[in-house]
Amino acid sequence: MASRKLLLLFFHPRFEDSRVNVKLTEGVKHLSGITFRDMYELYPDFNIDIEKEQSLLLEHDIVVWHHPFYWYNCPPLMKQWLDLVLEYGWAYGTGGNQLQGKWVMNVITSGGDFHVYQKEGRNRFTHREFLNSFDQTANLCKMEYLPPFVVAGANKLSEEDIEENMIWYQQILHFLMKEPIDLDKLKQVDNFNQIKSAEWEHPFYKTP
């Protein structure tokens, strides 16, 4: 099958001080089929070019929101992007079918590790639970919301850990762009971190 085109929207207000995200983006931004957009560099004044953003969305099949997980949420520019670009009558509401059927996912880096992001942990909810608002945003736009990829405990990762995460990130995007996928099965997974590549590659192949 023809490969899917992927739009990687990267939101980081202080990218220069984030060694994890520098490495992660380095690994994926030049992959073929990916359009990488460094949003804080493009719109430092928050004055988002709505038409441009919408036409980019139309040209791609998969949207990735890549951002650090500050206060259990996205950075302000990404919220601005959601507010401005996903217009009524275009993305949702009457006649708003432009994004119908496209896939979307969050790629997040969080300071806290997985063990604090659970019912008994300090943060009381899982990453996936915190991301519910994005799930519903996708749903309202008739998009398919994929499981997130989470780089947790980001501040304490060693160089090797970061390297490993970067490769993992590459593989996931590759997989999403190239392989035939059983979407229903994939959506049942909580996040990409739960499945090792050897495992997840196999089960989601669509049986012909």
Next chain:
Amino acid sequence: MGASVLQNAMIFLGAALVFVPIAKRLGIGSVLGYIIGGVVIGPFALKFIGTEGEDIMHAAEFGVVMMLFLIGLELNPQSFWRMRRRIVGMGGLQMLFTGILFFLFFYFGSGMELNTSIALALTFSMSSTAIVLQTLKEKNLDKSQAGKSSFAVLLFQDIAVIPILAALPLLALGEVQTKVARTGMLGWMDENRTITILVAVSSIILLGRFVFSPLLHLIARVHMRELFTASALFLVIAVSWLMDLAGVSAALGAFLAGVLMANSEFRHELESNLEPFKGLLLGLFFTAVGSTINFGLIVHQPMAIFKAVLLFMLLKSLVLFVVGKIFNKVLMQNILFTLLLSQIGEFAFILMGSIGMLGLLEKEMLDFYMAVITISMIMSPILLFINEKFIANKIISNKSEEKEYIVDPKEHNDIIIAGFGHFGSTLGRFLRANGVEATILDNNSEQVVLLRKMGFKVFYGDATRTAILDAAGAAHAKILVSALDISEKNIELSALVSKHYPHLKLFFRAKNRLNAYELLDNGINNIYRESIHASVYMGVDILSELGFRKYTSLRKANDFIRHDNNALKKLSENRHDYDSYVKSVKEEIEQQERLLAEDRKFIEHKPDNAWDKSKLVAND
């Protein structure tokens, strides 16, 4: 001769200085003050002046001429069109009804001849533009319903004087005892009045279009204020002279010239240049009216004159009230409208003069009616005073009255931009892009022409003159922007405006830091330094070029601008006062030094913790 001119000037001005403030203090308006002053210095009281009052009145009629020029200036085709219903409807009806009533009175009541009755009827339907406009302005009624309607009716009358003057000789028919016969060309002109008038009017139109406008441009480019005043005076005097030569009323010529210049960008400048002359000459005119009142006649037959005054004003009021009713006026406004216009106006003097010359009326009756006209003019301010003090309050409570006086927002823009160079024009374009129109003042005539072509409401004039600001509607505007290119002018304006128009919100351009200090000293808070934003944002792009992240640099830039604005206010408060000679150099260096010290504090005290949790998280 010279001494007597000086003496007369002193007497007239002195009378004004004494009586006008008293009249204003008493609340009866300046017009009555001038007239009373005239009476007191006249031959029947202190005898400071004798019969020369009449000569002075002729000279002072030039005030009426100027007034009409200024009225004409207000009348660009758009505003005329907006008022068409009022002017033609109310003005026309008033003229028609009053004319008919007076005709019936003179023809059947007094048994005068047909022609004389018609001439007198037309004469007495005139009201006094000078008195009414002065009163409206003084009492701040020009934007009220009654004020606007009065203006429209007066306008119709002023225009109607042209055909009436032209028609009077026809009424005289064969009985004309031609005045001093003029010879040659002028004699021919006297014999062919109608053609003469047509030629005169069309030559004024041509002159206005092809001579005056280009001339004013030329003068404006010289940048000499007094030269502009001179040319404004020249314009009015030349037109008056021309019309006088043609045997037509000078006032009408001036009115026509005014209308022609109404669409010119020099409108406000002309207005503010002529306004003081007009005011003074009108004052002189009213004083002269006071001094020429023939008290002998009044003492001789007081009842007859007062009866006539009462009857005539009653007739006029009746018509005015009915016209007001037809046009759905609120009672309170209708009464005001009626009282405002119930007198007989100064044009009646001119028309009476013409009637006398044409021999339509004998001298005795002429004097009688002149006295009637004068007294009705005196009555007018008194009636208004009575209305204001006793009637208006009874009819309607003050609150609902205020609603009537709300200024029509179409008449003035809320924003005035002084100076339309690069700074002001960018601002104007931005506001316009957001649907906000501003009134613009600029004294670069070429720029003004260009911008007017592009549809901006731009006026030529020096914004540091209150007269110009008044004409641009500063009294009604909400915001004044000063974007003048010359910083001294900006500072001058800041002092002037905060003194004269305390209600205006002020936004000021400042060339630099020192400039901003002076504006702060004058109490201006919204100060926009040209250099600060441009240079700091240039810094953002330079940092970006060096590899810094744009968003972070932009945050730093905005922080820096805020810091700089704070430093500006702080340093302004405790800066030294050098004597002006060494000020610029020495102060600038010292300021620079203090500023750098402030910057150091800013850098030390502001570690950037935004979105950087690494230190915090590393601890847990």
